[in-house]
Amino acid sequence: MQDLLTAPLIATIAETAKATAEQVSKLLGPPTKAGMADLALPCFALAKGAGCNPAELAGNIASALETTHPGIQAQAAGPFLNITLTPAAVAQAIITPCLENPQRPLRSQLGDGKTICVDFSSPNIAKHLAFHHIRSTMIGNALAHLYDAAGWNTVRINFLGDWGTAFGRLIAGWKRENYSLNDLNSAEDKVTFLNELYVRISQAAKADETVMDEARAWSKKLEDGDSEARELWQIFKDASLTEFNRVYDLVGVHFDSWKGEAYYEDKMQPLLDELEHSGLLSVSDDATVVDLSDVGLKKPCLIKRADGGTLYATRDLTACDDRFAEFNFDRSVYVVDLGQSLHFKEWYAVAKKLGRSYADNLRHVGFGIVLMWDEENEKWARVATRNGVPMLLTDVLNESIERARAIIEEKNPDLPEAEKESVAKAVGMGAVVFNDLKNGRTNDVKFKFEDALNMQGETGPYLQFAHARLCSIERKFTDLHSDAPAANTALLTRTEEKDVLLHISRLQAALERAVDEDEPSVLASGLLSLASTVSSWLTAGNTDRSARVLCEDAAVSSSRLQLVRITRATLGEGLRLLGLGAPERM
RNA sequence: GCACUCGUAGCUCAGUUGGAAGAGCAUCGGCCUUCUAAGCCGACGGUCAGAGGUUCGAGUCCUCUCGGGUGUACCA
Numbered sequence A: 001m002q003d004l005l006t007a008p009l010i011a012t013i014a015e016t017a018k019a020t021a022e023q024v025s026k027l028l029g030p031p032t033k034a035g036m037a038d039l040a041l042p043c044f045a046l047a048k049g050a051g052c053n054p055a056e057l058a059g060n061i062a063s064a065l066e067t068t069h070p071g072i073q074a075q076a077a078g079p080f081l082n083i084t085l086t087p088a089a090v091a092q093a094i095i096t097p098c099l100e101n102p103q104r105p106l107r108s109q110l111g112d113g114k115t116i117c118v119d120f121s122s123p124n125i126a127k128h129l130a131f132h133h134i135r136s137t138m139i140g141n142a143l144a145h146l147y148d149a150a151g152w153n154t155v156r157i158n159f160l161g162d163w164g165t166a167f168g169r170l171i172a173g174w175k176r177e178n179y180s181l182n183d184l185n186s187a188e189d190k191v192t193f194l195n196e197l198y199v200r201i202s203q204a205a206k207a208d209e210t211v212m213d214e215a216r217a218w219s220k221k222l223e224d225g226d227s228e229a230r231e232l233w234q235i236f237k238d239a240s241l242t243e244f245n246r247v248y249d250l251v252g253v254h255f256d257s258w259k260g261e262a263y264y265e266d267k268m269q270p271l272l273d274e275l276e277h278s279g280l281l282s283v284s285d286d287a288t289v290v291d292l293s294d295v296g297l298k299k300p301c302l303i304k305r306a307d308g309g310t311l312y313a314t315r316d317l318t319a320c321d322d323r324f325a326e327f328n329f330d331r332s333v334y335v336v337d338l339g340q341s342l343h344f345k346e347w348y349a350v351a352k353k354l355g356r357s358y359a360d361n362l363r364h365v366g367f368g369i370v371l372m373w374d375e376e377n378e379k380w381a382r383v384a385t386r387n388g389v390p391m392l393l394t395d396v397l398n399e400s401i402e403r404a405r406a407i408i409e410e411k412n413p414d415l416p417e418a419e420k421e422s423v424a425k426a427v428g429m430g431a432v433v434f435n436d437l438k439n440g441r442t443n444d445v446k447f448k449f450e451d452a453l454n455m456q457g458e459t460g461p462y463l464q465f466a467h468a469r470l471c472s473i474e475r476k477f478t479d480l481h482s483d484a485p486a487a488n489t490a491l492l493t494r495t496e497e498k499d500v501l502l503h504i505s506r507l508q509a510a511l512e513r514a515v516d517e518d519e520p521s522v523l524a525s526g527l528l529s530l531a532s533t534v535s536s537w538l539t540a541g542n543t544d545r546s547a548r549v550l551c552e553d554a555a556v557s558s559s560r561l562q563l564v565r566i567t568r569a570t571l572g573e574g575l576r577l578l579g580l581g582a583p584e585r586m
Numbered sequence B: 001g002c003a004c005u006c007g008u009a010g011c012u013c014a015g016u017u018g019g020a021a022g023a024g025c026a027u028c029g030g031c032c033u034u035c036u037a038a039g040c041c042g043a044c045g046g047u048c049a050g051a052g053g054u055u056c057g058a059g060u061c062c063u064c065u066c067g068g069g070u071g072u073a074c075c076a
Helices: A003-017 A021-027 A044-050 A054-068 A087-100 A133-149 A166-176 A181-185 A190-207 A209-223 A227-251 A269-278 A312-327 A338-353 A393-411 A417-437 A460-480 A495-517 A520-543 A554-578
Strands: A039-042 A073-077 A080-084 A115-119 A153-157 A281-284 A287-290 A301-304 A331-335 A362-365 A370-374 A379-382 A445-447
Touching (some): A021 A044, A044 A054, A133 A417, A181 A190, A269 A281, A301 A338, A338 A362, A495 A520
Parallel strands (some): A115 A331, A331 A362
């Protein structure tokens, strides 16, 4: 969208610099130093082609621009060219397209016609969604929204961990303690019920070999398709999904496909046969592997255990074939922690060796772990567990919501009770979610309640607050000017107003880069910059009444209101893309 | 050992094919009979871990050193 501002200038610059329009448009962009200008052009590379030194070229372009484009300021600052546009020109270029489509600043067509699979969240059933699950869940959710906004056809996949030896134990425990469906259904939290059962039976199995034998026997029955075992497994799975969906509903996340590991359990044979015939398989220490030393990986990819059982990589390959057959994806991303980098490298390499056409379009979107401040040892450490139970995602979210509620009570006690509730939810969750998205995803998240729930500074609530202020102005406009004249972009003459529009114009590029790099933080930063200029703009009205949107001059006020609407829509949409709510009051 | 990853202000972090060192928090000082102060303005704070190299130009690319983190065969 920034091209709407640069396009009129490029021909003159290209001509003066004896360069192509493409070369110029790549270099012409926001200045690295904020506040210096609206657009900047480093002239080093262009100077070579033009046959003069960079400073000289910058000067030449500056004078050329000032003659061809009266009204704009172009100034050489050494080898840099700084361009300052008039507020009216910026307003005219940006506002019209935003009126046609309020979502325009956060839309792109780069993905049109393409399909993306996003594999994210993917918890293990019969266990809680722990706090650390927030990373895959919210990064994946944000990415799915971003791909949608960039035109992609998006498939959200929850690859449930719903298979494994744990279920043999669980069934053995269930039988041993003689439970019925009613016991499970009357439990306050079904996953807690199952989790505690699992802990008890695991302890019993340690002490008593016959318990272990029972667990093994049930594992075997489950694998062999025994109807009672399958029925119980289904009950456990349904119970887990009920609890998961409760949390997913709370955070506003949904999925298109829930095929988990169990779904692929009996579908791996064709792949195994293909691997067999391809001659890629070899036996190493009794395990069946694909050697990857020729692609720089010392460790082979393990396909089958010594006892013939299949492994993680085999299931991922099978699932990937299935997804390609079903969705014909152009890209498939796996939002999984960085600790599993090697695993993805390995099976991606096997896919490549098998000649899969999609092999180069698989991406491991890795992320760092969640660390908490360890007071005793005075260092950052992995999230501690209490008796084997990790810190729960809902516990953290609820605490955050409580804290948000207390702040609302203090700042805005007159809000209706029901609204306080919904605002507290949006703000409390926004604080935690944004804390997870604002930095590069490969960084570890360092979580301190005091920091994450400190709602000052670069936070979700900061964005939400800017949005709420804009909403508030919209609400009050008709009280002041019930019969206002039409908006006129020429009346948006303040620098603050221009800055807001400049930041809006830069968001599309942020969206595109966020998608290209699978990096929601790029958009998060862009939104923070926008919210910052918005806050400066609105706060300037505190001391200077003529700077307010709701000022005396009805025509000016009306024009500013139009900018408020556009900005509010953009901020709201940006928040939605990241997975945050955008309350109209707070 | 090998692989990956990181090292930028006291803390947490940005820094887009190499092109002008930034933000928030914390500290200190200002701004409310408020278009919502969850805000704004300002000050303070840097040998970009270190050393070489490539380049007109390096926080960014290459090599090495130091220091952290993670992974490394039948769990997922």
